[in-house]
Amino acid sequence: MFERLRQVAIFKGFADADLARLAAELDERYLEAGEVLFWQGDEGNNCYVILTGELAVITYINGTEMRLGTRCAGEIIGEMALIDSSPRSATVRAVTAGRLAVLNKQHFTTLMSNDPVLALELLRDVTAHLRSTSQRMIADLEQKNAELSRAYEELQAAQAEVIRLNRLEEELAVARRIQELFLPRTLPQFSGWEIAAFSRGAQAVGGDFFDCIELPNGHLGLVVADVCGKGVPAALFVALTRSLLRAASQAPWAFQGNRITDPDLILTGALWLVNDYLTREHGDSDMFTTLFYGVLDPRTGQLSYTNAGHNPPLIVSRDGSAIRELEAANLPLGVMSQQTYATAQTTLTAGETFVGFSDGITEAMNMADEPYGDERLLTVLHAHAGASAKDLLEMIVQAVETYVAGAPQADDMTLLIVSRAMLPA
Amino acid sequence: MKSEQIGNILVIELPQRLDAVGVSAVEKKFGEAVTAHKGTTLVDMSNTEFVASLALRMLLTNHKEVKRQGGALVLCGLQPPIADIFRKSRFDTLFTIHPDREAALAAHT
Numbered sequence: 066m067f068e069r070l071r072q073v074a075i076f077k078g079f080a081d082a083d084l085a086r087l088a089a090e091l092d093e094r095y096l097e098a099g100e101v102l103f104w105q106g107d108e109g110n111n112c113y114v115i116l117t118g119e120l121a122v123i124t125y126i127n128g129t130e131m132r133l134g135t136r137c138a139g140e141i142i143g144e145m146a147l148i149d150s151s152p153r154s155a156t157v158r159a160v161t162a163g164r165l166a167v168l169n170k171q172h173f174t175t176l177m178s179n180d181p182v183l184a185l186e187l188l189r190d191v192t193a194h195l196r197s198t199s200q201r202m203i204a205d206l207e208q209k210n211a212e213l214s215r216a217y218e219e220l221q222a223a224q225a226e227v228i229r230l231n232r233l234e235e236e237l238a239v240a241r242r243i244q245e246l247f248l249p250r251t252l253p254q255f256s257g258w259e260i261a262a263f264s265r266g267a268q269a270v271g272g273d274f275f276d277c278i279e280l281p282n283g284h285l286g287l288v289v290a291d292v293c294g295k296g297v298p299a300a301l302f303v304a305l306t307r308s309l310l311r312a313a314s315q316a317p318w319a320f321q322g323n324r325i326t327d328p329d330l331i332l333t334g335a336l337w338l339v340n341d342y343l344t345r346e347h348g349d350s351d352m353f354t355t356l357f358y359g360v361l362d363p364r365t366g367q368l369s370y371t372n373a374g375h376n377p378p379l380i381v382s383r384d385g386s387a388i389r390e391l392e393a394a395n396l397p398l399g400v401m402s403q404q405t406y407a408t409a410q411t412t413l414t415a416g417e418t419f420v421g422f423s424d425g426i427t428e429a430m431n432m433a434d435e436p437y438g439d440e441r442l443l444t445v446l447h448a449h450a451g452a453s454a455k456d457l458l459e460m461i462v463q464a465v466e467t468y469v470a471g472a473p474q475a476d477d478m479t480l481l482i483v484s485r486a487m488l489p490a
Numbered sequence: 491m492k493s494e495q496i497g498n499i500l501v502i503e504l505p506q507r508l509d510a511v512g513v514s515a516v517e518k519k520f521g522e523a524v525t526a527h528k529g530t531t532l533v534d535m536s537n538t539e540f541v542a543s544l545a546l547r548m549l550l551t552n553h554k555e556v557k558r559q560g561g562a563l564v565l566c567g568l569q570p571p572i573a574d575i576f577r578k579s580r581f582d583t584l585f586t587i588h589p590d591r592e593a594a595l596a597a598h599t
Contacts, residue, residue, distance in 0.1 A: 293543035295510070351551040355543070355579060374579030396580040400550065424543075434507070436540070475509065476542070 069116045092167040096159035105156045109146025118163015237269040255363040261454035264479040272299025273477035282326045289421035290356040313338040328360035328369035336406040343399035353399040366413040371406045383416025385450025418484040425478035454484040491516045500527040503534045508545035536567030566594040
């Protein structure tokens with residue numbers, strides 16, 4: 066022990082006799098690598114002079130171990146608890162195996178009071194350790210603080226994005242409710258006829274619409290339309306086209322004392338006007354609308370119609386054995402100005418059903434990206450020709466939904482079904 | 491989307507599916523190629539099996555644009571369902587349409 070203490074720097078001022086006396090009083094302690102000398106919070110009655118080996122001073126922050134420093138041979142450890150009579154401020158663990166000289170409180174006090182040089186030396190060591198620990202803590206806090214600030218900024222940005230998206234979603238929900246008002250709120254009722262309709266956008270707002278416009282002389286305008294594309298751009302054109310078409314259909318008789326009642330004149334006049342307006346005012350958008358427009362006389366079943374590039378509606382015979390297309394092909398609205406729209410005439414006889422639809426029905430895609438197709442629609446119509454308009458509509462929607470089997474809706478879907486009763490009332 | 495210059499004709503081959511996704515994938519490149527070429531562009535649609543209305547809009551927009559510069563979009567190789575869409579929408583009256591690439595090149599070179 067004496068030889069070992071002799072090599073320790075803080076005892077260099079001790080006379081051999083004094084050191085020998087001290088050495089005789091001290092116990093020696095051996096530590097294995099990894100062995101804990103004392104735990105943070107323990108009561109401290111001894112301090113130690115490291116004779117050989119290396120010790121780590123560690124503390125725990127939120128359960129994570131943090132090394133405050135290391136002490137080597139020649140240094141004193143555990144002295145702080147003896148100075149201020151407080152529990153251990155940190156845990157000390159052996160990094161390598163080593164030997165320690167154990168000084169109890171009385172040894173320590175005696176050494177301090179008898180040897181001011183040693184006391185000062187020790188005080189210098191303690192101060193240096195405290196200083197380096199506090200500097201390390203400050204640096205660590207600064208780093209943690211910077212990380213926190215960064216995380217906070219990221220959180221704020223994410224929150225702003227969430228708010229922005231929520232606002233957009235709210236606006237779209239409002240737009241959707243407004244767009245629903247661009248469809249008839251109630252479908253007209255005519256004795257001996259049944260009308261059913263369906264429209265569902267692939268996105269919040271859609272590019273399809275249908276309409277039932279009450280015209281003079283008890284005539285009924287039937288409209289199915291599809292603006293190219295979908296979503297908001299298409300929805301804006303739906304609002305525009307639907308409004309123009311209604312106004313243009315009703316204006317001639319409202320302004321001219323009900324003199325214009327001829328279905329063909331209403332059709333050609335309204336379409337000419339709407340197309341001219343769209344190409345003149347909105348031609349730069351290159352948006353076009355395919356549209357079927359028929360004027361039905363519910364008393365006779367006569368249907369005058371024109372088709373501006375839309376999927377031809379189908380007329381299903383009473384037993385489903387015959388299905389005919391209402392083609393009368395013209396360019397879609399908004400493509401070219403000064404268009405004259407050719408009309409055609411047919412008659413819905415008792416038991417016949419008119420089926421207008423958009424390509425979102427026949428081009429509904431399944432998971433394999435294969436379209437529902439005209440053939441499948443025709444099969445449903447053949448099989449259920451006698452059904453009511455409402456039932457037939459539900460069966461078509463059901464058949465399409467079964468076919469797509471949960472694949473996301475590719476395009477806006479619209480159906481307008483008008484059936485004439487078997488026995489006219 | 492493949493394109494090549496044959497004589498003074500720019501030939502562009504459109505992809506198989508021209509749905510909304512397919513159109514947005516080629517729209518920019520198609521428009522740039524057609525307007526940079528200025529003259530006659532032959533659009534070969536023989537691989538195209540599906541056209542959404544946005545594909546018709548893409549053709550119409552570029553046709554109108556290039557016509558202002560004295561050029562034209564000419565179409566060829568329309569598969570029967572596509573030809574049917576062009577007929578029903580009367581888009582067949584807006585474009586010169588040839589049965590295949592050979593016939594189109596013979597007519598325009």
